[in-house]
Amino acid sequence: MTRNQRKATDFMIDVGLVLFGLLMLAPLLMLVANAFKSPAEMVAWPPTFIPANPTLDNFRSVLGETPLLLWIWNSLSFAIMSTIAIVLTSSIAGYVIAKFPFRSINVVFALFLATAIVPFEVYMIPLYFQVKDLGMLNTNQGLLIGYLVMSFGIFLIRQNVLASIPDELIEAARIDGAGELWIYWHIVLPLLRGPLAALAVLAFFQAWTSFAWPMIVATRRAAYTIEVGLALFSTGYTVDLGKLSAASACVLVPSVVAFVILRRNFVQGVASTGMKE
Amino acid sequence: MASVEIRDLRKSFGPIETIHGVTIDVPDGEFVALVGPSGCGKSTILRLLAGLEEVTAGTISIGGRVINEVEPKHRDIAMVFQNYALYPHMTVAENMGFSMRLLKKSKEEIRREVGSAAEILGLTPYLGRYPKQLSGGQRQRVAMGRAIVRQPQVFLFDEPLSNLDAQLRVQMRAELKAIHNRLKVTTIYVTHDQVEAMTMADRIVVMKDGYVMQAGAPLDLYDQPANTFVARFVGSPSMNIFAADVSGGQVQFAGTDWCAAPADLAGAVQMGIRPEHFTIGEGGAVLAVENVDPTGSETLVQGQLGGVPATVLLRTRAAVRAGDLLPVAVRPELIHLFDAESGDTLPMNSEGL
Structure with missing residues (x-):
């Protein structure tokens, strides 16, 4: 293949990818555009991409009639706490399973992995009754109970510890006089920064996009997370497209921004799993 | 500084005994090399000394104190590992001052001790660097420095030079020996390289399959090997x-x-x-x-x-x-x-x- 031919091929690939990217982006752009349209324009055919008469009515009524900001806050605090919990539990459990290989630990590890096979929906209802008995419905703690541990996270950290933390490092610290917790905090955690960042991103979005669990745990409007709140705009009979679009746009923007900021961790951390750093 | 006495030491992993009643005496300040082919148990003995493995039978004493049940950190030893075991996220100075920081020494004191160890090892210009920015020989020196700063009763070396290239190995051999002559700390040095043992050690313990074949001064082993194994192993x-x-x-x-x-x-x-x-x-x-x-x-x-x-x-x-x-x-x-x-x-x- 000559250089020109290769250039042409590369160009065609780029064009294809750009078109595909636009296709993926179109619904999101449409959603944001819809948020600025009047109800009449929204159902007009053919649909307009740029609103003819941009209006902020949708935002005004969404922010005025529903506690949207409170819901975002609920989601945010739930997602952040869940992320912290998952990062801590995964790093401790993964480290212990990788570096303290007594025989029964493999059974424990197998049990951890087994929980990944059972869909959350299967034990969601029994868990709900426990949360209810604990009096934690409509609270952040109640939400968190379902999102404290992630079996994939334990697996991810175990693999990373095995691949990138040699035994000698921990033994050297022990000889130097470090206690086990000290070793975990000052040696293991700093060395796991990469995979933990990736895990944090996964955990955050898992909690942020969770729907079924917040839906049943939060029974009061004020306790809803944003996902549950958004669902309110479509009832069995009607969908208030304008408000739903405006609310979705409000939610979409922070998520996309967060993803763009964390994208490198997200891709690298997962891609380099099990590889030597 | 202290003497090390190993009496009838045995170690089993599950049903398999790998160390079969080993007795070694290391007088205060001596440099002893444990040599033998891989699998002979020399590294296991070092790990038993360090407290990284549990003794099955027999006793290990340092300075007259039996330390079988003593935690590694209370044994007053420093160990240099084959892969150096430097903390990748700490600078050279932090790596070397690590044990002192754990002992809650003052910043001033840590800096002084790290500085003087760095001086001995020629590491002063590199104190602010991270391990991955150093060459193999420099990393090796940092690992040494970490041990020196600890001021232990006993140095334990586990094949510290085997990751270096041939030329650097000869150079580090001389440096290690010079450091020992200067500090006079009791040293136990594990290697599979008999040349290393011959050139550095005051005394050599030749091991095979968990038994001591012979112990003695390097030239005595060369002149009067106790059996064909030692005869073949010592000398090149x-x-x-x-x-x-x-x-x-x-x-x-x-x-x-x-x-x-x-x-x-x-x-x-x-x-x-x-x-x-x-x-x-x-x-x-x-x-x-x-x-x-x-x-x-x-x-x-x-x-x-x-x-x-x-x-x-x-x-x-x-x-x-x-x-x-x-x-x-x-x-x-x-x-x-x-x-x-x-x-x-x-x-x-x-x-x-």
Whole structure:
């Protein structure tokens, strides 16, 4: 293949990818555009991409009639706490399973992995009754109970510890006089920064996009997370497209921004799993 | 500083015993090398000393105190690992001051100690760097520095030089020895490289399959190996061991009388001759030369002696070529005799010398 031919091929690939990217982006752009349209324009055919008469009515009524900001806050605090919990539990459990290989630990590890096979929906209802008995419905703690541990996270950290933390490092610290917790905090955690960042991103979005669990745990409007709140705009009979679009746009923007900021961790951390750093 | 005493030490992993009652005494300030082929248990002994493995039976004492049940951090030891075990997220200075930081020493004191250790090791310009920004030899020095800063009773080294290239290894060997001469800390050094052991240690303990084969000063092991294993292991290239016969008061091999046999010896015997003890001379056997490796200062000749492979090391540039027949001889007092069955050294008659 000559250089020109290769250039042409590369160009065609780029064009294809750009078109595909636009296709993926179109619904999101449409959603944001819809948020600025009047109800009449929204159902007009053919649909307009740029609103003819941009209006902020949708935002005004969404922010005025529903506690949207409170819901975002609920989601945010739930997602952040869940992320912290998952990062801590995964790093401790993964480290212990990788570096303290007594025989029964493999059974424990197998049990951890087994929980990944059972869909959350299967034990969601029994868990709900426990949360209810604990009096934690409509609270952040109640939400968190379902999102404290992630079996994939334990697996991810175990693999990373095995691949990138040699035994000698921990033994050297022990000889130097470090206690086990000290070793975990000052040696293991700093060395796991990469995979933990990736895990944090996964955990955050898992909690942020969770729907079924917040839906049943939060029974009061004020306790809803944003996902549950958004669902309110479509009832069995009607969908208030304008408000739903405006609310979705409000939610979409922070998520996309967060993803763009964390994208490198997200891709690298997962891609380099099990590889030597 | 302190002496180390290992008494009848045993270690089992599950049902398999890997250390079978080892006794080693290391006087205060001595540099002892544990050598042996891989799997001989030398690293296990070091890990037992460090407290990284639990003792199955026997005792380990440091400075007269039995430390079988003592936590690693309270044993007052410092260990240098083969892969250095430097903390990748800490600078050289932080790595070296790590143990002092754990002892809650003041920043000022840590800086002073780290500074003086860095001075000894020539690491002063690198204190702010991270391990991955250093060369292999520098990392090795940092690992040493971490041990020195600790000011332990005993240094433990686990094959510290085996990740370095040949030239650097020779240089670090000299540096380690100089540091030992300066600090005079009791040192136990594990290596599979007998040259390292020979050049650095005051005393060598040769191990095989979890047993001590022989312990002694390097040249004593070279001159008076206790058995064929030590004879082959110590010295490079290895000692030639020939299956010889005793008849008429003479040790005979390849149709030649080599030396006078001890009075009460008869029948089969193993005869050991170091390659460097052969000389070209009349009256001996004839080596059918197969291969010649000139190294400049010496000439290594391999061939068949009485139909058995043999190695001869000549201290000169000999004009020998493959296919030549080389007459070789050995002074009788340089010949070692070993029991044909057990491989243990046979006492030579004083008249035989």
